[in-house]
Amino acid sequence: MVEMNVTPAAALERHRALTSLPLSLNNARELGGIVLRDGRRVKRGVLLRTSRLFDATEEDLRRLREEYGLSLILDMRESDEIRRAPDPEISGAKWLHTPVIDFAYIREKMASRIDGQFNGKSFDPEKLDRESILAWMTEAVREGRRLGRTDLGIGGAYAGYLAGAVGRRSIGLFFRELAANENGAALWHCHTGKDRTGIAAGLILDVLGADWDTILCDYECSNLFYRSDLEEIELLLRGRGIEEEILPPLCGFAGVHAPMLENAWKYMDRKWGGALGYLTAGCGVSADEIAALRERYIEG
DSSP states (O other): OOOOOSSOHHHHHHHHHHHBOSSSSTTOEEOTTOBOTTSOBBOTTSEEEESOGGGOOHHHHHIIIIISOOOEEEEOSOHHHHHHSOOOOOTTOEEEEOOOOOHHHHHHHHHHHHTTEETTEEOOTTSOOHHHHHHHHHHHHHHHHHHTOSSSGGGGHHHHHHHSHHHHHHHHHHHHHHHHOOSSOEEEEOSSSSSHHHHHHHHHHHHHTOOHHHHHHHHHTHHHHTHHHHHHHHHHHHHTTOOGGGHHHHHTTTSOOHHHHHHHHHHHHHHHSSHHHIIIIITOOOHHHHHHHHHHHBOO
């Protein structure tokens, strides 16, 4: 199998054992127990990340309600995704829509690179099917490799989410709500709980004081949960004769690929002086709210 992770396998397995939640949902984890730079840990049972809640069983919902006292749900999916698979109502939990993909921003950026065309058709990222996405990704990754850049095409997707107006507005709301959630657990999710959810987890960990290796480990842990999907797409791509050196970023379509997260953090460093600057100056999160996050979600 193609190597997808920077983090050593043993460290990923330890991280999964530390953070996995007792739920049937795939990629259901928490940030609780993660060690920060100063030796303290993230508080247990209050910061939960999952795939879409539409797939939750009654037992999952009972656990979230009774064992975790779930009080806040942050749904990072797009409106069409929510219409197709709405979250179940959970008594006592406030639900908020916090989408991060700014399709207008992405359309503008991508169209400027390919003259508004994709395979002879107008480029619209909202309407691409799986085959079209894979074809576009292959072209973009090859171009990036030729130019010696990992931030082109799909490699710059996360940075695009963070830079777009929709992303900055939603992430600001996301963090303000986390800071205000004084009782019970907060849960955030997208569809698979790996990309949009992974970005949010990385930002939370950064603000709370985790180092980069820890942030990356939490992100790459998703590949353990999507191993069969990664194997499937690798077989598909090898069957099409895709060159070995571009398999990892293309397989990232089914899992996660570290350069995508690295490019997002490089964008925040370059534009905002880091994740904290991005949240405060870029998303309108106040210093008091940052302090409240640290007070609430770090063990004393």
